[in-house]
Amino acid sequence: MNAPLTLPAPAKLNRMLHIVGRREDGYHALQTLFQFIDLCDHLTLAPRDDGKIQLTSEVSGVSHDDNLIVRAARLLQQHSGTALGATLTIDKQLPMGGGLGGGSSNAATALVGLNHLWQLNLPLVELARLGLQLGADVPVFVHGHSAWGEGVGERLTPVTLDTPWFVIIHPGISVSTPGVFQDPQLTRDSRPITMARALQGGAPEWRNDCEAVVKERYPPIAEALNWLAQHAPSRLTGTGACLFAAFDTQQSAQAIAQLAGQHWSTWVARGLNTSPLHDALGYL
Template identity: 90%
Template sequence: MNAPLILPAPAKLNRMLHIVGRREDGFHCLQTLFQFIDLSDQLTLASRNDGKIYLTDEVSGVSHDDNLIVRAARLLQRHSGTPLGATLSIEKQLPMGGGLGGGSSNAATVLVGLNQLWQLDLSQHDLAHLGLQLGADVPVFVHGHSAWAEGVGEQLTTVTLDTPWFVIIHPGISVSTPSVFQDPQLTRDSRPITMARALQGGAPEWRNDCEAVVKERYPPIAEALNWLTQHAPSRLTGTGACLFAEFETRQAAQATASLARQRWPTWVARGLNTSPLHDALGYL
């Protein structure tokens, strides 16, 4: 029996997010830049011989069988036909409904980690394809590198982004992603741009098309974003609720974060181009 694996499930930021259309099935066509940051949940994965999948930790508002951690393990188990099971535990650090990709990252860490623990030897492509069944953001966490994404977020091209320091604020509420994407006021017709143009344009031209709707629906987010924008260029990540601002130095980020912490949960994080999960497993 292999020793348990203790692995990070890192957060991501959407450095930009444009919505360029809507498909007949209701899903939206996106263009976004994903970047990892050095904030993570932590998962422990232990193999078991009885075929059972068991998550030891309760997540508020989510039943055991509906948790993406459990669903990811069972999906991989069915796909591979392995007789093995797993005991899974999580130390949760990332806020739920925060736009940092916590649930999707948890699922990806389970897929990648159990693939190694169970010695399945599935390819990264196979794992990403499985992950897409769990959520549009799961493939980028399996992919493990900063990426330009199109489609619903699953068409990934590896890119290298700058790695500033970020101040990340969580305004203390959870955002419903479906409600944002169903809002009739959501911008759905941004003009598509090329990856080269997106990378060339940089921060001044980057925006999040969900931001206006989220600010209207969730006034506490609007208040926090207006405050953060006074200190540095700031944006929403994903559909929120988390907001981020970029700083050239850790010291500058820490100074703003110390002010923000008087009102909101706040983190300082470094931008990364390689996922800490892949670093932990020695992929790259």
């Protein structure tokens, strides 16, 4: 049986996020640019021959069976018909409810990692279809490349983005994503743009349509955004609570992060076009 694996589950940023409509199923139609950063959780996967799936780490506010890691493992187990199980341990660094995709990334690392550990040899496109059952952001983590996303974020086209240094601030609160998307003041009719235009970057294309509602509902996020905007163009990632700004050098990013760290949890991270998970397993 294979030895245990410890694999990264990277965070993502939405470099832009437009809401271009509302679908009949109640979900919103989006246009977004996903980019990975080198800020990661780490998931250790150890095989077991009794078929059990056990997550040994407790995640605050999430029961064992509801954790996306466990759900992903069981989904892959059922889909593949394998008799193997796994013991899973998560070293959690990414904030929950932060808009960095931590739960979705954990699920994707479980799918991709167990596919390798159990020697299932399923293609990434098949794993991504499974992942979509767990959440709209899971497929981009499964595919492992910066991407232009449409639909609910699951229709992906790989792209190459610039790779600046980012200052990421977490204002210390969690955001209710359903609450944001149900808010009557949310912009839902942004005019669709082409991927080519989006890749040109800059205002007004690189904005987040959730930002106005989130700032109104969560004053601490508005405070942090206003502070960071004094130093560089800044925006929300996903529905927040995290926000970010890009800098040309690590030194300049660290200087702003040091100031921000006096008030909030703050990280400096490098933008990436390929996922550290896929680099670790030699996919890309």
